[in-house]
Amino acid sequence: MSGASVQTATALPPGRDTRLAVDRDGWIKRFFVIVIGLYLVGALALPLYAMLSKSFVTYSFDLSRYEVMRSDAEGNWGPARSLAAINDELGRFTPQDLASNVNGRLAPTEFFPDFSFRSPERWRIRGLDAESHYLVGLDLIRSDEWRELDSNTFRRVNLRPLPKTGMDNYSAYFSNPALFGSIGNSVTIAAISTVITLFLAFGFAYAINRTCMRFKSTFRMIAMMPILVPSLLPGIALVYMFGTQGYLTPLLMGHSIYGPIGIVIGSVFFTFPHAFLIISTALSIADQRQYEAAESLRASSWRTFWTVTIPGARYGLISAAFVTFTLVITDFGLPKVIGGQYNVLAVDIYKQVIGQQNFEMGAVVSVILLVPAVLAFVVDRIVTRRQVSLLSARSVPFQPRPDRKADRLWLLWCICVALFITSIIATCQAAALIRFWPYDLTPTLANYDFNRMDGGGWAAYWNSLQMAGWTAVVGTVIVFTGAYMVEKIDGFRSGRTLFQFLAMLPMAIPGMVLGLAYIFFFNDPANPANVIYGTMVILVVSTVTHFYTVGHLTALTALKQIDAEFEPVASSLRQPFWRLFGRVTVPVCLPTILDISIYMFVNAMTTVSAVVFLYSTKTALASVAVLNMDDAGTIAPAAAMGMMIFYTNAAARILHAMASRRIMRRTQAWRVR
Amino acid sequence: MTDRTPAAQPYLEIRNLWKAFGDFVALRDIDLDIHPGEFVCFLGPSGCGKTTLLRAIAGLDPQSRGTIRQGGKDISTLPASGRDYGIVFQSYALFPNLTVERNIAFGLENTGRPKAEIKARVAELLALVGLPEQGQKYPAQLSGGQQQRIALARAIAISPGLLLLDEPLSALDAKVRVHLRHEIKELQRKLGVTTIMVTHDQEEALSMADRIVVMNHGVIEQVGTPTEIYRHPATLFVADFIGETNHFDAQVQSGRVQMAGLDLAAVTGGHAPGSAVRVAIRPEDILPMASDAPEAENRLAAQVADMEFLGSYWRAHLKVGEVALVANFSMNAVRRFDIRSGAAQLVEIPAERVLVFRGASA
């Protein structure tokens, strides 16, 4: 015992930190993180970038960059003249007229009012530099050489617009009240819908979590029904209920359902389950002790409600508000069907792109729609993180006590909401089965004979089924594998952070924006991935990407709950990680994996927004068929197709529930803990 | 520690090992040799860096600086899968969806061994840990102690060169813990596997380890056998952490230490006369004497202020003049010398049991 250990050095000696060599498992995990990360880059980041850069590009015809010469019948050439000079002389086109888009064409014959293609005159044309390209027939000419043509060929010459980068699209957008007026409309609609949905959903969730009301599980089931149908379905139902021939139209007292009223009612319908789920989770984690404390202070139940219940659920309420707001403002199907002349952002994108072929303006509206969506996303992430910490601090779960009078009132509330939801679905079902509302009410299955209508026929339904199936399988595999690799990899800090960011991004991107971004990115002939354009693959890719984040978060939650020491144990036993993954991780997470796949399936069946830009005649989808049939005025078949989606999703949900129950029963032995 | 002749070559050699988490230095300049077949305990208060050191050895959280050699081979940068050890975590980390048999066989399968051989090996291991009948059950159907043994069986199934145990007993209740201590120790002796166990329970370390590594604030305070550590603590921290002590500030005189109210003979080699020291005396080193015993060094006339019965012995609060001392007396001694609260009692503190450490200010 010579003395104490000498404690001289206290700071780390200089040098580099030891790094462990990466083993085979480490390389494979890095490989997967990189591959799935690259998938997200290719399927999300690059398309968005392409869209963003397109929104700054304007196309216009630059007449000063072209010269034309004209000869008479004898072959005597006149002077070479710039088209700009001719235009000034004629006063033919204003600068606004010369603005165009990527597909624009301008025939130089426009500058020669006396032009006739039968005339024996000859023509020469050239661009002043290599950029000033023009078409002769289908051939694109990029040359500053003179080119001599006869009149009949000159007729087939077209100038192409030249791109210019700048804020022009944005200034054009904000100088057009018909366009920027949509911002106010969208925000108003989203705000009103959010308030109403929150109000109804809070009461509903309160009744289910905090009272002794009866029929809770039935109500819970009804509350989830809107998730199973496309958001345009309530629009169709509202037409039958409140349209010009509607059976409830007098209730509107002269107001039209086409417009804000219809959008708000429909939005409340399709956002209800989302708000309900979030608030219900928040209300289910109350602490009994706080209520006992309030009671011992003789606080009135009204005061207790405001001082204990609402603050306890505040993060849930905030989160539900932002989720609802985002859902409404980014939704396209519903305002398309019931919006009438009331313009909103999501429909504007569609109109610009599909109606006017103005892709650049579509990109501008998309960027504008991104702002509230990204904002809402950021706030929601912050709030959700807070709520998680709240959850872990809680202890004694709340036990509601029966109160006959109050329970009756809550039952009434829930019945009203349930009636609202079921009546919309029931109206659709009735519409689908009635021959010709309101004149011929005989029941018929004729509306299900989709092959007789435009919109894709039964093939569209089978396509949807196929697309949803692929999305469920491929999406679940990618999402779960990605989440596992990024959660269980050692080291690779920066790679992980980047991957997590990429995985969160899809949640902030509205479907319409994603779809338009895909057009820009995948329809570019220079892009080798162009081959998937117009195929089933691009539909699956866009849908998997669109719904990536929720799946990723669900998988992460499950993976974080299993023991972090499984991986060290397996590697100390010199077993490769994939044995652990296959034998332990996947079986233990199977319920979660099923949850992710049903989520992907149901959403793939109902989604309209991203795929509406991406389907081709061969890959028409059921949800898009609903939209197109409604557009074509064949509303009853649209309702029938919507109901097909409903049956399918309901069946899928039932199968999922049965499968989950079976797994639970079979694995009960080891789930005792 | 020259009393032990180490085997030709240590099995595990740790040199100048440092670990930092950001600015926080969790391990400082650790040097440690572990010999083949040894059972070593890392012992220290919570947060002293035991787990950090174990994880560095396992390749789970690499050290910041320094080297580790195992069996003569430098493993400092090898990933966990390239090292040779079995590990048992505090949580046991048993695979919940696999039966006990499958858990134990996990490291044996996929190695080209025939099925029958694996089956036999699993049965052998189950018998070894005393659970021969439980192979078909799932981990959740076993008690904590049983799960612990399955985790142990799984770790030793592949006959690792090194066995790492991170607080393997801390999740169990006291009775099971004491029982398992012996079982693990027995098993380790039978297998002869070099073993490192992390614990913050000194009793566990004292009863199981061949050698104990006492750690504090990221440094090794002392390495030694349980008796060395107990009887000759190298630092005041060790003396305090293991067992209990009375301690006092004192000054060294040749062969003696002087403190307020006491002046004791002591082994003061290494401390210059006149230097300030800290003196520690263990309660059980205060021996009761018959009042007619022959005169000797460090005899003190004490007054018994209070007595506490602690089951297997008595704790006596003594007063020697103004100085308070705590002493442990066996039941036997209490009966023989009729020690009672309020009575006078002669005690002796053998000079070599007066532990002298450098003073706090030195």
Ligand SMILES: Nc1ncnc2c1ncn2[C@@H]1O[C@H](COP(=O)(O)OP(=O)(O)OP(=O)(O)O)[C@@H](O)[C@H]1O
């Ligand atoms: N990942 C980490 N990041 C930052 N600090 C850490 C990390 N892991 C451990 N530490 C710190 O290093 C110190 C040593 O931790 P370690 O887990 O080794 O303690 P321990 O001796 O095992 O304690 P216990 O008995 O409580 O398990 C502690 O102060 C701890 O806070």
Ligand SMILES: [Mg+2]
């Ligand atoms: Mg520890």
